[in-house]
Amino acid sequence: MADTSHGTGGLTFDKSKRSWPNELNILLALVIIIAIFEIIGQVAPYMNGQSFLFDTKDRFDSIFNEARLQIIILQVAIIGIIALGVTQVIITAGIDLSSGPLVAATAMIAMSFGQTELVNGFPNPKALFGTWAMDLPVIVPVVIGLAFGACIGAINGTFIAYFRIPPFIATLGMFLICRGIALWWSGGNPISFPTESYAWIGSGMMPVVWFIILAIIFQLIMSYTVYGKHTYAIGSNEEAARMSGINVRRHKVMVYTIAAMLAAFAGIVLSSKAVTAQAGMGEFYELFAIAMAVIGGISLQGGRGSIIGTVLGAMVLGVIRSGFTYIKLDGSYQLMAMGGIIIAAVILDQYRQRNKA
Amino acid sequence: MSDDIVLETRDLTKHYGGVHALEGANFTLRKGEHVAIMGDNGAGKSTFVRQITGVEQRTRGEVIFDGKPVHFAGPLDAREAGIETVFQTLALADHLDVPDNLFLGREKTKLNWLGPFRLLDYKAMRQDTIDGLNKTGVKIPNIRNTIQNMSGGQRQCVAIARTATFHSKLTIMDEPTAALGVQETAQVENIIRTLKEDGEPLILVSHNMRQVMDLVDRIVVFRRGRMVADLKKEETDGQDIVAYITGAKTGAEFEGAA
Ligand SMILES: Nc1ncnc2c1ncn2[C@@H]1O[C@H](COP(=O)(O)OP(=O)(O)OP(=O)(O)O)[C@@H](O)[C@H]1O
Ligand SMILES: [Mg+2]
Numbered sequence: 001m002a003d004t005s006h007g008t009g010g011l012t013f014d015k016s017k018r019s020w021p022n023e024l025n026i027l028l029a030l031v032i033i034i035a036i037f038e039i040i041g042q043v044a045p046y047m048n049g050q051s052f053l054f055d056t057k058d059r060f061d062s063i064f065n066e067a068r069l070q071i072i073i074l075q076v077a078i079i080g081i082i083a084l085g086v087t088q089v090i091i092t093a094g095i096d097l098s099s100g101p102l103v104a105a106t107a108m109i110a111m112s113f114g115q116t117e118l119v120n121g122f123p124n125p126k127a128l129f130g131t132w133a134m135d136l137p138v139i140v141p142v143v144i145g146l147a148f149g150a151c152i153g154a155i156n157g158t159f160i161a162y163f164r165i166p167p168f169i170a171t172l173g174m175f176l177i178c179r180g181i182a183l184w185w186s187g188g189n190p191i192s193f194p195t196e197s198y199a200w201i202g203s204g205m206m207p208v209v210w211f212i213i214l215a216i217i218f219q220l221i222m223s224y225t226v227y228g229k230h231t232y233a234i235g236s237n238e239e240a241a242r243m244s245g246i247n248v249r250r251h252k253v254m255v256y257t258i259a260a261m262l263a264a265f266a267g268i269v270l271s272s273k274a275v276t277a278q279a280g281m282g283e284f285y286e287l288f289a290i291a292m293a294v295i296g297g298i299s300l301q302g303g304r305g306s307i308i309g310t311v312l313g314a315m316v317l318g319v320i321r322s323g324f325t326y327i328k329l330d331g332s333y334q335l336m337a338m339g340g341i342i343i344a345a346v347i348l349d350q351y352r353q354r355n356k357a
Numbered sequence: 358m359s360d361d362i363v364l365e366t367r368d369l370t371k372h373y374g375g376v377h378a379l380e381g382a383n384f385t386l387r388k389g390e391h392v393a394i395m396g397d398n399g400a401g402k403s404t405f406v407r408q409i410t411g412v413e414q415r416t417r418g419e420v421i422f423d424g425k426p427v428h429f430a431g432p433l434d435a436r437e438a439g440i441e442t443v444f445q446t447l448a449l450a451d452h453l454d455v456p457d458n459l460f461l462g463r464e465k466t467k468l469n470w471l472g473p474f475r476l477l478d479y480k481a482m483r484q485d486t487i488d489g490l491n492k493t494g495v496k497i498p499n500i501r502n503t504i505q506n507m508s509g510g511q512r513q514c515v516a517i518a519r520t521a522t523f524h525s526k527l528t529i530m531d532e533p534t535a536a537l538g539v540q541e542t543a544q545v546e547n548i549i550r551t552l553k554e555d556g557e558p559l560i561l562v563s564h565n566m567r568q569v570m571d572l573v574d575r576i577v578v579f580r581r582g583r584m585v586a587d588l589k590k591e592e593t594d595g596q597d598i599v600a601y602i603t604g605a606k607t608g609a610e611f612e613g614a615a
Contacts, residue, residue: 226464227473229453233461236450243412243448244462245433254473303452 022297025352026312029345033316037323044327052326068322070205076292076318077207078273080311081266083289084218085259087310090293091222092255093235093302094160094167099263099289101178102152103282106267108185110145111277114138114198115191126192126276128185138197142268149264150257152178157253175286182279192276202273210269214262219307231255235302291338292317295345299353316341361388362421363527363558364409369418371404378404380582382418386527389556391549393569396579397602402562403445405579406531410442411435423526433462439526443533445562447516455500456486459519489522493548509536514544521548528552531562546572566595578602585611 037052054065082099089096115124117134124134152174159170200206222228230251233241242248266285271277296313298305317338324334364386371379379401386392394402408415409422411429420427422438429435432442449458456479465478465485486500495514497507504512513536520528530549534542549572552559563569569576570590578586578601586601586608600606 221474224476224479225471225474226466226477229457229461229464229477230473232452233450233457236452237448239446240448240450241461243432243442243444244450245431245436246462247431247433303450 022349022352023306023308023312025348026295026297026309026316030312030316030319033319033323037319037326040327047327050326052323068326070208072315072318072322073208073211074205075321076314077211078202078266078270079285079288080211080292080314081207081214081269082263082285083292083310083314084214084307085262086286086289087293087296087298087305087307088218088222088231088255089167089259090290090298090300091231091235091302091305092252093238093300094252094256095171095290095300096156096256096259096263097168097171097286098152098156098174098178099259099266100282100285100287101175101182102149102260102263103267103270103285104182104277104279105152105178105185106145106149106264107271107277107281108182108191108279109148110141110264110268111191111194111198111271112141112186113144114141114194114272116193116195119193124193126190128189128191135195138195138201141198142201145264145268146261149261149267152264153257153260154253156260157256160256161249161252179279182281185279188279190276190278191271194272194275199272199275202269202271207269207273210265214265215307215311222307227251227254232303235304237303288317291342294342297345297349299349313345360424362386363388363390363423364560365419365421366409367419367421369405369408369420370416371401371408371413372416377582379408382579382584384577384584386558386560389553389558390575391553391559391561391573392575392577393573394560394562394577394579395564395566395569395598395602399581400579400602401582402579403531404582406442406444406529406560406562409435410440410529412444436463441520441523441525441528443516443520443530445531445535447512449504449512449516451505452503454503455490455497455515455518456482458504458515459486459489459522463523485522486518489518493518493521493551494544495521495548496544510538510541513537514541517545517548521552525557527558527560529560529562532564533561534563534565534568542568566598569598570595578608580604580607583611587611 034053041047041050041052051065052068082103086096086099112128113133113136115127115134117124117131119125127134156171156174159165160167222231230241230246233244233246234248234251238248267282270281292313293305293310294313295316296305296309296311298309320338320341321334324337362385364384366382366384369379369382369384382405394405396402407413409420411431411434422440427438429438450461453461460482465481466475467478469475483500490497490500495518497511497514504515507515513533517530517533520530534545537545546568549559549561561569561573574590576588576590576593576598577584578588578598580602588598601608
């Protein structure tokens with residue numbers, strides 16, 4: 001009776017055949033892609049034996065080309081922050097298309113409360129509001145921006161969970177609404193000259209710092225908290241989750257709200273990094289965020305995927321982008337290659353799933 | 358007399374649009390009693406279960422559980438009131454492992470002040486899962502395996518272990534042995550006998566005549582959404598029950614109902 005390790009009719013479990021985590025495959029793919037670029041760099045005649053990964057000029061007293069690595073991560077950090085939220089949404093078998101425009105709308109709104117009154121001794125030429133909104137402590141624009149994101153996310157979630165609007169449609173609607181808000185907020189004018197502390201949020205490597213901190217926090221949340229467990233359960237079998245007593249609707253609203261707050265934060269970081277906010281910001285960000293999650297091994301059917309996977313997916317996109325620049329192929333090839341990689345990632349994943357277990 | 362009634366339904370009715378899936382069911386269950394519900398496919402057995410357990414909201418009628426009229430807003434309410442259910446659909450999350458499924462919706466947690474972000478106590482849940490499986494004699498090769506990698510019978514064992522692990526005032530099982538092999542069926546029947554010994558009441562939905570005659574005290578037959586018979590085991594036999602199921606007979610007190 002005490003032994004539950006052997007099925008009566010079933011197979012016994014072989015520890016050595018424990019399926020290895022999906023994330024390792026993505027890591028492997030990442031290494032292979034880097035190796036390909038490295039080889040092209042060494043072999044292609046027009047590259048003059050440059051190295052993708054290693055420091056050839058010995059500028060930093062180290063073996064790696066840190067400058068390139070930094071740029072790779074910096075390029076994907078802001079979209080990566082969005083992808084952390086999109087990952088949670090997709091795990092519930094949903095989708096969020098509104099994050100790109102939400103980035104722009106939040107950038108506009110937050111920056112308008114983060115402007116400085118005097119620029120080189122003259123009044124701020126891009127001032128949107130009167131002096132009452134100038135030189136506010138940085139917490140004010142940040143809180144306003146996050147609160148705006150939370151509202152948008154709560155509305156998304158409410159329509160999806162309570163009015164049973166398909167996530168694709170609800171967030172497509174919100175996509176247009178947010179782009180509209182971004183344009184309407186300042187009548188299409190850019191908003192510039194933030195306070196020093198606002199400009200600090202996205203300065204230098206700060207976007208990477210935020211990305212890494214948030215990735216760690218959400219990886220822990222998804223693996224070790226009730227919130228994470230219920231998110232997976234809902235995506236895995238919504239009916240079972242409901243029957244197990246999970247308040248599925250309320251939970252979905254929470255997931256969409258958190259996702260939108262992450263996108264809003266990305267908007268704050270982006271506007272700070274650019275030191276200006278424009279209504280056209282964040283174009284295609286929602287799609288790249290989804291792509292990161294998909295390359296990271298998420299299932300659009302829900303129930304499967306991880307934050308670590310998405311971080312690796314973000315790295316894959318970053319490496320491809322940087323690699324194509326490095327081998328001097330222009331943007332049009334980059335887009336085509338990224339498209340191909342996204343499709344290849346899904347095909348490989350499906351193949352792997354079918355051959356599992 | 359009414360003191361020892363655990364569950365009573367009065368005129369319990371469920372319509373899905375024009376489909377009268379359940380019509381005027383008057384059902385009682387006494388303390389420690391094991392009752393089987395039988396009937397053909399589509400007779401309304403699972404519908405009956407879903408109305409009692411708050412999975413769906415009834416069209417009409419009353420449910421009295423533990424002496425009080427109840428209106429469960431959802432399955433969690435029913436569970437908190439003390440009703441544990443194995444649903445016919447099993448209600449398992451495929452991507453989660455055995456402890457996750459056993460404790461889904463009632464996780465053991467630490468640092469509860471963190472609200473929805475309170476920490477899962479994996480260790481305690483794993484230990485309780487192993488204890489629960491030992492207690493019920495259910496055998497699962499590896500509890501860390503996800504449900505999607507399990508056979509139909511193993512899944513069913515997990516669903517049953519889930520109800521048997523937690524003490525309850527009433528256990529409901531909707532066709533718990535439908536996909537099970539001989540040994541697994543025997544295991545489940547043993548779990549049911551244990552419940553009987555412990556005096557825990559049970560509603561068992563089953564198509565298996567032998568099993569029903571072996572295990573329960575009373576048999577209730579549904580036909581086309583209505584209760585058509587309420588038979589003590591000693592006063593009936595397989596042929597008799599089949600007659601009620603197929604419609605060749607209808608219980609005297611149910612005349613006019615069907
Ligand atoms: N959600 C629903 N919407 C519409 N009709 C439904 C719904 N659920 C069940 N029904 C109908 O109600 C009737 C009773 O179904 P129920 O599932 O209770 O049958 P059952 O007795 O459990 O059958 P089985 O032995 O096959 O499990 C059937 O005719 C079924 O088609
Ligand atoms: Mg049924």
